[in-house]
Amino acid sequence: MGDGRRPRIGLCTALERARWTVWDREAFLLSRAYVDALQVAGAVALMVPPDAWVAEHPDDVLDGLDGLVLAGGADIDPASYGESRHAKTTNTRPDRDHAEIALATRALERELPVLGICRGMQLINVALGGTLVQHLPDDLGHTDHRRALGSFDNADHDVRLEPGSLAAAACGELRHATKSHHHQAVAKLGDGVVASGWSELDDLVEAIEIPDSRWALGVQWHPEVDPRSRVVRAFTAEAARTPARA
Template sequence: MSPVIGVSAYAQSASWGVWEMPAVLLPGAYTDAVAAAGAVPVLLPPVEGVAGAVERLDGLVLAGGGDLDPGLYGAEAEEHTAGVQAARDGAECALLAAALERGIPVLGVCRGMQLLNVARGGTLVQHLPARVGHEGHRRRPGVFDEHAVSVAEGSLTAAVLGRTRVDAPSYHHQAVDVLGEGVVATAWAEDGTVEALEYTGVPDVLGVQWHPEMGRDPALFDWLVERASDRCGRLAADSSTRRHSASQHPWKS
């Protein structure tokens, strides 16, 4: 059976056909990437109680989107901070906590990587051009332009990608600033911007600032689905062992 991967989505007004109304949205590139890696993607809307779905998932993608509420990391919103959705912030924080408790693999993409940092007490740069002095991480509206990223040798990120340099499709104006507790940066842009991170002691959590779903390399989604499949196999084997033991010793409770 194929693993099931949940992908966080967002609520926004949308138009299609004769309709214009609130909708739960997610770019199709995410679900395409998950499906191409061999899993079944499931959208996770930003509603109360959505974290309960994690019990039925084998992996989690925290997708990109609007800015996180600066209040989550003890800051006031600055001029360029936009697209904050409190319901999505709350839902994704709960999804991440449930995923970590259950031990399923997690991939954070762009905003999702930033959430991985904020959830551990880290902070964000609210408008990166003001920090680095250029627009290289979001050059043109609606276009995922690539820039060079260097990856730390020996990191999980390097092992998954199979190399220590990538051309990353990018579209963001915020970035990781102070790293949270147990958070390790594992890749950087040429201007020093953190481009990937991992959790110390948690082998199946990985975040990238770029958008792998828009790139040519499926390695990150392949890793996620492979780890989810491995976990499914272990659970199935444990369940089979328990059933066999019960059949051999039916008198034991």
């Protein structure tokens, strides 16, 4: 940024039951990989937990940010997009959904850069009126997008990117190797959302963007765990151009 300050990136957290040292309690958490990727890219990561106040007053958070990352995590409550729950849709956190939908919607309105990763890509689509496939094996007949729970092992596949798209610019190529771990995906695209990347496994939509926004990209894979990926760096570079706050 012009004043030498690192961009401040809001990083939305999960709310999960967790164990650490002698404790077993609910916690706001994320994989360290998200924070590491942002710090390596030159940003300050500020973790933003679900908050009922923020769901109603997103500007209270966004006023202090230069960009917003919507991270991975639990399934989005299908009530958010007007559908009944599939048997394989589990561990939903409506409080997280409400806060992140409000933050994403308002960040787009304010022309802040937004990056959605995995669940975060799906959240962007839902926030703009889109829907999700709740269990990919039912539609695709295979489990190649999430072969091992809790692991990226053997889940690598290439994604084909639209020439001239934000996704292609962020990745720096038209065919991008990815690390994938998901059982849900974008179905109907939200208002103003376009698909810009497709899995070479089965043509599943794996990148979305909003052409009328300043910089808004959703990727179904996990660039934060791949040091070769340029996606987080491209997002951070854009966030660094956010005008300095008063």
